[in-house]
Amino acid sequence: MLNQIPLQLISNFVSIVILGILLYRYLQYKKNMDVIQGLEKLHITNELSEEDKAFIIKNEQEYKLKLIKTQSLIKFAKPLFIFIVGLIFIFFSFTEALIHLNVVVVAFIFMQVTKIHTTNIYGLLYKLTRED
Numbered sequence: 001m002l003n004q005i006p007l008q009l010i011s012n013f014v015s016i017v018i019l020g021i022l023l024y025r026y027l028q029y030k031k032n033m034d035v036i037q038g039l040e041k042l043h044i045t046n047e048l049s050e051e052d053k054a055f056i057i058k059n060e061q062e063y064k065l066k067l068i069k070t071q072s073l074i075k076f077a078k079p080l081f082i083f084i085v086g087l088i089f090i091f092f093s094f095t096e097a098l099i100h101l102n103v104v105v106v107a108f109i110f111m112q113v114t115k116i117h118t119t120n121i122y123g124l125l126y127k128l129t130r131e132d
Contacts, residue, residue, distance in 0.1 A: 008099050018110050019106060022106075033121070033124075036121065036124045040124070043128055063122035067119060067122050074115060077108075077111060085101065085104055
Protein backbone atom coordinates (compact mmCIF):
# COMPACT_ATOMS: atom_id res chain seq x y z
CA MET A 1 0.00 0.00 0.00
CA LEU A 2 2.82 2.45 0.85
CA ASN A 3 4.32 1.85 -2.59
CA GLN A 4 1.10 3.11 -4.18
CA ILE A 5 1.20 6.48 -2.36
CA PRO A 6 3.67 8.93 -3.91
CA LEU A 7 6.24 10.19 -1.43
CA GLN A 8 5.44 13.78 -2.44
CA LEU A 9 1.90 13.38 -1.10
CA ILE A 10 3.21 12.16 2.24
CA SER A 11 5.66 15.07 2.37
CA ASN A 12 2.95 17.60 1.55
CA PHE A 13 0.54 16.01 4.03
CA VAL A 14 3.11 16.27 6.84
CA SER A 15 3.68 19.94 5.95
CA ILE A 16 -0.05 20.62 6.04
CA VAL A 17 -0.37 18.89 9.42
CA ILE A 18 2.49 21.01 10.82
CA LEU A 19 0.83 24.17 9.47
CA GLY A 20 -2.44 23.10 11.11
CA ILE A 21 -0.65 22.66 14.43
CA LEU A 22 0.98 26.06 13.91
CA LEU A 23 -2.42 27.68 13.39
CA TYR A 24 -3.76 25.98 16.55
CA ARG A 25 -0.75 27.19 18.53
CA TYR A 26 -1.27 30.71 17.19
CA LEU A 27 -4.86 30.70 18.42
CA GLN A 28 -3.66 29.53 21.86
CA TYR A 29 -1.05 32.30 21.82
CA LYS A 30 -3.72 34.91 21.08
CA LYS A 31 -5.80 33.65 24.04
CA ASN A 32 -2.77 33.80 26.33
CA MET A 33 -1.93 37.31 25.16
CA ASP A 34 -5.50 38.44 25.85
CA VAL A 35 -5.27 37.10 29.41
CA ILE A 36 -1.89 38.76 29.96
CA GLN A 37 -3.14 42.07 28.58
CA GLY A 38 -6.10 41.87 30.97
CA LEU A 39 -3.70 41.26 33.86
CA GLU A 40 -1.58 44.17 32.67
CA LYS A 41 -4.61 46.47 32.76
CA LEU A 42 -5.40 45.27 36.28
CA HIS A 43 -1.78 45.88 37.25
CA ILE A 44 -1.86 49.44 35.90
CA THR A 45 -4.98 50.23 37.92
CA ASN A 46 -3.59 48.41 41.00
CA GLU A 47 -6.50 45.96 41.02
CA LEU A 48 -4.49 42.72 40.97
CA SER A 49 -5.66 40.26 43.59
CA GLU A 50 -3.33 37.89 45.41
CA GLU A 51 -4.70 35.09 43.23
CA ASP A 52 -3.75 37.07 40.11
CA LYS A 53 -0.26 37.67 41.45
CA ALA A 54 0.17 33.96 42.23
CA PHE A 55 -1.07 33.11 38.72
CA ILE A 56 1.45 35.52 37.18
CA ILE A 57 4.37 34.13 39.23
CA LYS A 58 3.44 30.52 38.49
CA ASN A 59 3.07 31.14 34.76
CA GLU A 60 6.25 33.22 34.62
CA GLN A 61 8.22 30.30 36.03
CA GLU A 62 6.43 27.86 33.72
CA TYR A 63 7.15 29.94 30.62
CA LYS A 64 10.76 30.42 31.69
CA LEU A 65 11.18 26.64 31.63
CA LYS A 66 9.31 26.38 28.33
CA LEU A 67 11.60 29.00 26.82
CA ILE A 68 14.72 27.19 27.99
CA LYS A 69 13.40 23.91 26.57
CA THR A 70 12.45 25.54 23.26
CA GLN A 71 15.84 27.19 22.89
CA SER A 72 17.58 23.90 23.68
CA LEU A 73 15.44 22.03 21.16
CA ILE A 74 16.27 24.56 18.45
CA LYS A 75 20.00 24.27 19.25
CA PHE A 76 19.70 20.49 18.94
CA ALA A 77 17.50 20.56 15.84
CA LYS A 78 19.55 22.92 13.66
CA PRO A 79 22.36 20.42 13.00
CA LEU A 80 19.79 17.65 12.69
CA PHE A 81 17.89 19.62 10.06
CA ILE A 82 21.12 20.25 8.16
CA PHE A 83 21.85 16.51 8.25
CA ILE A 84 18.33 15.66 7.04
CA VAL A 85 18.59 18.20 4.21
CA GLY A 86 21.90 16.64 3.21
CA LEU A 87 20.34 13.18 3.16
CA ILE A 88 17.42 14.46 1.10
CA PHE A 89 19.78 15.90 -1.51
CA ILE A 90 21.84 12.70 -1.54
CA PHE A 91 18.93 10.29 -2.02
CA PHE A 92 16.66 12.32 -4.30
CA SER A 93 17.10 14.26 -7.51
CA PHE A 94 17.26 18.01 -7.14
CA THR A 95 13.61 18.61 -8.09
CA GLU A 96 12.35 15.85 -5.77
CA ALA A 97 14.62 17.10 -2.99
CA LEU A 98 13.09 20.56 -3.21
CA ILE A 99 9.61 19.04 -2.85
CA HIS A 100 10.62 17.13 0.29
CA LEU A 101 12.56 20.08 1.66
CA ASN A 102 9.29 21.85 2.48
CA VAL A 103 8.77 19.59 5.51
CA VAL A 104 12.10 20.65 6.98
CA VAL A 105 11.43 24.32 6.26
CA VAL A 106 7.94 24.21 7.77
CA ALA A 107 9.23 22.35 10.85
CA PHE A 108 11.99 24.94 11.29
CA ILE A 109 9.50 27.81 10.95
CA PHE A 110 7.23 26.08 13.48
CA MET A 111 10.05 25.89 16.01
CA GLN A 112 11.01 29.54 15.50
CA VAL A 113 7.42 30.75 15.85
CA THR A 114 7.05 28.68 19.04
CA LYS A 115 10.20 30.32 20.39
CA ILE A 116 8.91 33.80 19.53
CA HIS A 117 5.55 33.16 21.19
CA THR A 118 7.14 31.73 24.32
CA THR A 119 9.63 34.61 24.51
CA ASN A 120 6.87 37.19 24.19
CA ILE A 121 4.65 35.62 26.83
CA TYR A 122 7.57 35.09 29.22
CA GLY A 123 8.74 38.68 28.71
CA LEU A 124 5.35 40.11 29.55
CA LEU A 125 4.92 37.87 32.60
CA TYR A 126 8.45 38.71 33.76
CA LYS A 127 7.67 42.40 33.42
CA LEU A 128 4.49 41.99 35.48
CA THR A 129 6.31 40.13 38.27
CA ARG A 130 9.09 42.74 38.48
CA GLU A 131 6.83 45.81 38.58
CA ASP A 132 5.43 45.20 42.04
